[in-house]
Amino acid sequence: MSRSCERLQEFHDQISTDLKRTVKFWVENSHDLEKDGFFNCLGKDGKVYDTTKNTWLQGRQIWTYSTLIRHVPEVFGTEKDKILDFVEKSAKFLIYKVKDRETNRCPFSTTPTGLAIKYQRSIYTEIFFTMAMIELYSVTNNDLYKEEGLKMLDKIIYWTQEDDTELGRTVLPGTTPIQTLAVPMVVLSLGLLPLPEDRMTKYREIEEKCVKDIMKHIQRNGKVILENVSPDGTELPGSIGRLMNPGHAIECGWFLLEYAKKSGNSELKQIALDKFIMGAFESGWDAKHQGLFYFLDVDGWSPTQLEWDMKLWWPHTEALIAFLMAYDQTQDKKYLDLFEKVFDYCYQHFVDKENGEWFGYLNRQGDVTHTFKGGPWKGCFHVPRCLMMCQLILKKLLKKETDT
Amino acid sequence: MSRSCERLQEFHDQISTDLKRTVKFWVENSHDLEKDGFFNCLGKDGKVYDTTKNTWLQGRQIWTYSTLIRHVPEVFGTEKDKILDFVEKSAKFLIYKVKDRETNRCPFSTTPTGLAIKYQRSIYTEIFFTMAMIELYSVTNNDLYKEEGLKMLDKIIYWTQEDDTELGRTVLPGTTPIQTLAVPMVVLSLGLLPLPEDRMTKYREIEEKCVKDIMKHIQRNGKVILENVSPDGTELPGSIGRLMNPGHAIECGWFLLEYAKKSGNSELKQIALDKFIMGAFESGWDAKHQGLFYFLDVDGWSPTQLEWDMKLWWPHTEALIAFLMAYDQTQDKKYLDLFEKVFDYCYQHFVDKENGEWFGYLNRQGDVTHTFKGGPWKGCFHVPRCLMMCQLILKKLLKKETDT
Numbered sequence: 056m057s058r059s060c061e062r063l064q065e066f067h068d069q070i071s072t073d074l075k076r077t078v079k080f081w082v083e084n085s086h087d088l089e090k091d092g093f094f095n096c097l098g099k100d101g102k103v104y105d106t107t108k109n110t111w112l113q114g115r116q117i118w119t120y121s122t123l124i125r126h127v128p129e130v131f132g133t134e135k136d137k138i139l140d141f142v143e144k145s146a147k148f149l150i151y152k153v154k155d156r157e158t159n160r161c162p163f164s165t166t167p168t169g170l171a172i173k174y175q176r177s178i179y180t181e182i183f184f185t186m187a188m189i190e191l192y193s194v195t196n197n198d199l200y201k202e203e204g205l206k207m208l209d210k211i212i213y214w215t216q217e218d219d220t221e222l223g224r225t226v227l228p229g230t231t232p233i234q235t236l237a238v239p240m241v242v243l244s245l246g247l248l249p250l251p252e253d254r255m256t257k258y259r260e261i262e263e264k265c266v267k268d269i270m271k272h273i274q275r276n277g278k279v280i281l282e283n284v285s286p287d288g289t290e291l292p293g294s295i296g297r298l299m300n301p302g303h304a305i306e307c308g309w310f311l312l313e314y315a316k317k318s319g320n321s322e323l324k325q326i327a328l329d330k331f332i333m334g335a336f337e338s339g340w341d342a343k344h345q346g347l348f349y350f351l352d353v354d355g356w357s358p359t360q361l362e363w364d365m366k367l368w369w370p371h372t373e374a375l376i377a378f379l380m381a382y383d384q385t386q387d388k389k390y391l392d393l394f395e396k397v398f399d400y401c402y403q404h405f406v407d408k409e410n411g412e413w414f415g416y417l418n419r420q421g422d423v424t425h426t427f428k429g430g431p432w433k434g435c436f437h438v439p440r441c442l443m444m445c446q447l448i449l450k451k452l453l454k455k456e457t458d459t
Numbered sequence: 460m461s462r463s464c465e466r467l468q469e470f471h472d473q474i475s476t477d478l479k480r481t482v483k484f485w486v487e488n489s490h491d492l493e494k495d496g497f498f499n500c501l502g503k504d505g506k507v508y509d510t511t512k513n514t515w516l517q518g519r520q521i522w523t524y525s526t527l528i529r530h531v532p533e534v535f536g537t538e539k540d541k542i543l544d545f546v547e548k549s550a551k552f553l554i555y556k557v558k559d560r561e562t563n564r565c566p567f568s569t570t571p572t573g574l575a576i577k578y579q580r581s582i583y584t585e586i587f588f589t590m591a592m593i594e595l596y597s598v599t600n601n602d603l604y605k606e607e608g609l610k611m612l613d614k615i616i617y618w619t620q621e622d623d624t625e626l627g628r629t630v631l632p633g634t635t636p637i638q639t640l641a642v643p644m645v646v647l648s649l650g651l652l653p654l655p656e657d658r659m660t661k662y663r664e665i666e667e668k669c670v671k672d673i674m675k676h677i678q679r680n681g682k683v684i685l686e687n688v689s690p691d692g693t694e695l696p697g698s699i700g701r702l703m704n705p706g707h708a709i710e711c712g713w714f715l716l717e718y719a720k721k722s723g724n725s726e727l728k729q730i731a732l733d734k735f736i737m738g739a740f741e742s743g744w745d746a747k748h749q750g751l752f753y754f755l756d757v758d759g760w761s762p763t764q765l766e767w768d769m770k771l772w773w774p775h776t777e778a779l780i781a782f783l784m785a786y787d788q789t790q791d792k793k794y795l796d797l798f799e800k801v802f803d804y805c806y807q808h809f810v811d812k813e814n815g816e817w818f819g820y821l822n823r824q825g826d827v828t829h830t831f832k833g834g835p836w837k838g839c840f841h842v843p844r845c846l847m848m849c850q851l852i853l854k855k856l857l858k859k860e861t862d863t
Contacts, residue, residue, distance in 0.1 A: 170633030229574030293509035
C-alpha cells in the first residue's frame with residue numbers, strides 16, 4: 056500500500072478546513088452590500104484594491120455559493136439563509152443591471168453599479184451567467200432564474216452551433232478559422248448543471264457535438280492536446296497552433312470523465328484518463344521546480360506568452376479534481392499518488408492558512424509573485440469548487456474504507 | 460574621476476561590435492525575399508518559428524534600416540545598396556499590400572502576403588508606418604514615401620487631436636475616458652523625424668500639445684509618473700490609475716530631452732531629467748536583483764499584469780539612451796554612472812554575443828525565460844536604435860576628450 060492511501064483522512068481534513076477558511080474569506084470581504092454583486096479585486100487579507108466588477112467572476116461566485124449550498128451547506132454555518140438572500144440579490148444585479156436586455160450579452164467588466172466598461176468577443180461571461188442561474192434555480196426553485204438560465208443557454212447554443220455574428224467578431228481576409236479548446240469544453244460543462252429533465256435530454260446532442268469537437272484537439276498521433284486547432288481538426292501553423300495549456304487539458308479531462316460516466320462511454324473515459332489527464336500532466340509538470348507550467352509549445356520553442364513558465368493556481372486545482380476523480384472511478388493508485396504530489400505542492404505554495412483562499416500566481420521557482428487573492432481573472436470559483444469536490448470524493452472514499 | 464568615465468572607449472567598442480552583430484542577425488535571418496517585408500518571429504539563432512508578420516515591427520524595421528543608412532551606413536558594409544533596395548521593396552509591401560487604401564489603417568498582424576489577420580483599436584501600426592516612410596524618404600528622396608508618410612501623419616493628427624471614431628473604439632456607459640502616456644509620447648516622437656521643413660514648423664503646435672498632455676502624467680505632488688490618467692490630468696481610480704511603467708517613463712524622458720533641446724526649453728529639460736528619467740529609474744530599479752521592473756503599482760499593490768516583475772529588454776535600451784543623452788547634455792557624472800550600471804546589467808544578461816541581438820525576456824532573477832530574438836512584440840528596433848544612438852553619443856564624447 057502506497058503512502059498516499061494512508062493520507063486520505065489527512066487530505067480530507069486539510070481540505071475541509073481550507074474550504075471553510077476560503078468561504079469565510081469571500082463572505083467577509085467580497086460582498087458589495089450597497090449595490091449587490093461582488094468585489095473581486097481583493098488583496099491578501101481581503102481589502103478591496105479595485106471596485107471594477109468582472110462579470111466572469113460575478114457569475115462564477117453565484118454558481119459557487121449556490122453549489123456549496125446544494126452540496127455542503129454546513130460551510131456557511133448559521134449564515135446560510137442570509138447568504139442565499141445575498142446570492143439572489145446578486146443574481147438580480149446580473150439580470151437587471153449587467154445583462155443587456157436587448158442583445159442578451161453580458162459585458163466583461165462593469166462599474167460597481169453594473170454599467171458596461173468592456174465587452175469580449177466571446178461567450179464566457181454568458182456561460183458563467185447561465186451556470187449562476189441554473190445552479191441558483193436548483194437551490195431556490197425560483198422560476199426567474201430557470202427562465203434566465205435557459206434563455207441564455209439557448210443563446211449560447213445559437214452562438215456556438217449556428218451563428219456567432221452577434222459576438223462582434225470580424226472575419227478579415229487573413230484570418231484563419233480557429234477552434235479553441237475552451238469553447239467546446241465550457242459548452243460541454245453546462246451539461247453538468249442541474250438542468251430540468253427535458254432540457255437535459257435535449258442537451259445530449261450538443262454534448263455529443265462538443266465531445267466530437269474536443270477530440271479534434273488530440274494531435275500528433277494521439278500524443279498531445281493542442282489548445283487551438285482548425286475547425287476540421289488539423290494542426291494550425293505557427294505559435295498559435297503549437298500552443299499547449301496543460302491545466303486546461305486536465306480540466307477538460309475531468310469534464311470528459313464526468314460526461315463519460317453519465318453517458319456510460321468507457322472508451323471516452325479511457326481517452327480522458329490517458330490523453331487529457333495523464334498526457335497533459337506528464338508534459339506540463341515542471342521536473343525541475345515542480346508545479347504545472349501555464350503554457351508550452353509542443354515543439355519546444357518558447358511560448359510567446361510572457362507568463363508561460365509561471366505556476367497558476369487553477370491548473371493545480373483542476374489537477375486535484377482530475378486525479379481524485381480518476382482514482383475514485385478506477386481505484387488505480389497511480390492517480391492517488393499524483394493527487395498527493397499536487398496536493399503537497401499546493402499546500403506548500405498556494406494556500407494561505409492565515410487569511411484564507413490561495414495565492415494565484417507563483418514564479419517558476421514557486422515563490423508568490425502576486426499577493427492578491429482576487430483579481431480581474433481570479434475570483435471565488437476554482438479553489439472552492441476544487442475543495443468542495445475533493446472533500447465529497449474523499450468522504451466517499453473514507454466511508455468505503457470504513458465499510459470494508 | 461569615477462570609473463565610468465574611464466570606460467567610454469570600452470562602452471563604445473562593445474556597443475559598436477554589438478550593433479554590427481545585431482544588424483547581421485536581422486539581415487541574415489529576417490528578410491522575406493519571396494514576398495518582401497520581414498519575418499519577425501525568429502528563434503535564438505534566427506530560425507523562423509512563425510511566419511505571421513506584425514505590422515508594428517514591419518514599420519519599425521524599415522525605420523531602423525533607413526536610420527542606420529542615414530547615420531552609420533558602415534554597419535551594412537558592402538551590402539548597403541542591396542539592403543536599401545530591399546527596404547524599398549518592403550516599404551512598398553506596406554503601402555500596397557498591408558495598408559487599407561480606403562481607411563488608411565494598417566492591420567496589427569498579417570499573413571506573409573500582407574492579408575489582414577487582426578486590427579488594434581489604436582494608432583501604433585500607423586505611427587510606425589509614418590516613421591518608416593519619412594525616414595526612408597530622407598535616404599531615398601523618393602516622393603512616394605514622403606507622400607505616404609505625410610498622408611498618414613495627417614490621419615494620425617486627425618485621429619488623436621480631433622476624432623478617433625475611425626479607430627473603432629466603442630464608448631460604453633461605464634467607460635471612463637483614459638489618456639495613456641503612450642499616445643502623446645509617440646505623437647511627440649514623430650517630431651524627431653526628418654520631416655520636410657514646412658511640415659516641421661506646422662508640427663510644432665502638435666508637439667506643444669503633446670508635451671502638455673505628457674505633463675498630466677506627473678502625479679502625487681510631482682513624485683511619480685503614472686501610465687494612465689484622466690484627460691483632464693487627474694488620477695484614475697483602481698489598478699489602471701495606479702499603474703507605473705518605468706521603462707516607458709524613461710523612454711518618454713529622452714523624447715522630452717530631445718524636444719527640450721530642439722525648442723530651447725530648459726525648464727522642460729529639467730523635468731525630463733528629474734521626473735521622467737531619474738524619478739522613474741529610482742522607483743523602477745529592482746534593488747534586490749537589479750534590472751528594471753516592467754510594471755509597478757504606485758501604492759505597492761501587486762500589479763494585475765502577470766509579467767510585472769519580469770525584466771524586459773526595451774526598458775533597458777531606453778535607459779541606456781536616456782542616461783547617456785542626459786550625461787551628454789549636462790556633463791553630470793551621475794548619469795554616466797547610471798549608464799554604466801544599466802550597461803553592465805544588459806551585457807551580463809540580455810546580450811547574445813554568439814548569435815547577435817538581445818534576449819528579450821528575463822525573470823526577476825535575471826535568467827532568460829524566452830529564448831527567441833524576435834516575437835510578436837520584439838523586432839528590429841529597440842536594440843539597434845539604442846546601440847546606434849549610444850555609439851554616436853560615445854563617439855562625440857570621446858572626440859571631446861581627445862580635443863581637450
